[in-house]
Amino acid sequence: MSLVARITSLAQRDALTVTGIALTAAWLFLVALFWLLVPEAEGSPGGIARLATVMGTILPLALIWLAVGMARALAVLRAEAADLRLRLSQMRDMAATRGAPPRAALPDADEAEPQPRPVPAAVPAAAAASRAAPRQAADPRPQPTRGSGEPRDPIDAETLIRALNFPDGADDAPAIAALRAALQDPGQARVLRAAQDVVTLLAGQDLYMDDLPPDPAPAAVWRRFAAGERGSAVAALGGIQDPLALDIAASLLRKDEIFRDTTHHFLRHFDAMLARHLPQMDDAQVAVLAQTRSARAFMLLGRISGIFG
Incomplete structure (x- = not known):
């Protein structure tokens, strides 16, 4: 995993941990408030009542931290998937350009072909042609073709x-x-x-x-x-x-x-x-x-x- 993906994953996991702690504190506060405000029952509570009280206190906490753990694992998977997509993109780019230049x-x-130079306006076309003809006639060697x-x-x-x-x-x-x-x-x-x-x-x-x-x-x-x-x-x-x-x-x-x-x-x-x-x-x-x-x-x-x- 890349450094950026790791930092992102850790930040998300820290945020989830803070959320889990906040929910835990809120639930314990509600349990304590309920314990303090509920009227006292006559006689000692039975075993089933005590078990229900314990389970009612612990199970929500367990569910909160189970959800936090799953969310943290999902954050790690998302970060790894993003990093994998980035690496695959880099590999595709490298495969597309490695040893061969991109068309861009x-x-x-049109840019590769040199543009012909225009004859200056002060020189008439007929005069330019008349001067070019003697040079061509004076040189008996064949002129090179475009592909030679x-x-x-x-x-x-x-x-x-x-x-x-x-x-x-x-x-x-x-x-x-x-x-x-x-x-x-x-x-x-x-x-x-x-x-x-x-x-x-x-x-x-x-x-x-x-x-x-x-x-x-x-x-x-x-x-x-x-x-x-x-x-x-x-x-x-x-x-x-x-x-x-x-x-x-x-x-x-x-x-x-x-x-x-x-x-x-x-x-x-x-x-x-x-x-x-x-x-x-x-x-x-x-x-x-x-x-x-x-x-x-x-x-x-x-x-x-x-x-x-």
Whole structure:
């Protein structure tokens, strides 16, 4: 029982005790008043009369304290029930957010998409178009598409890593700020939302990334994977060894079409994110990245999908 519930229960029990004492005193006062005011009977009372007098005095007292005891027990049960409801609520909240951020922590999709900058009013649209055309013609390289991962995201490695781990709760202000900053870029928004989807689906099966610490893989293996190597050369990335987690995730991948599509979507975007950002990270940052919740989901799902050999 929590401290607050215990204090509440003790306060209620003390109030009931005071009530019982007051009722007892009132009853004894009435008995004494009756004893003093009743006229004396001629002759000595018989045994039945004496027994009735004793029982009439004691039984109400017994009933009073029986009621007090039952009320105190009921107060304890109510306090324990309230404490249990509070604990269950906390457990539900923890299960809902553990390893996966609540939707309230993520901005809406409209906030994640950067708004196009308007052309200043002093520059006519035709002039802006005429200046843009020579630049496009002078650059023979193909322009990156929206989903190609270019241009590179302006956020630094520390912010990205913090965002990929998701906030621990509504009070984790640094992680929430990092997440919002990362979501300002469409490429990062895609990988973060894909990671959130798979982590949330796994949490729905009681698979929490916090409970699945991976065997650490060398930073060189991560770099080889980001460079495009596959198979046994990067097998160390499948560092999630928990057999129950592997069985549950593999079963979901086989039987649940939504989970399968979400997994492939996440693996594709996380792979592209590694190719973009891993070359700019040092080995210490790669090691921290590998411990994030998103990376743990990637290692688990990548292993059962066979991309690590």
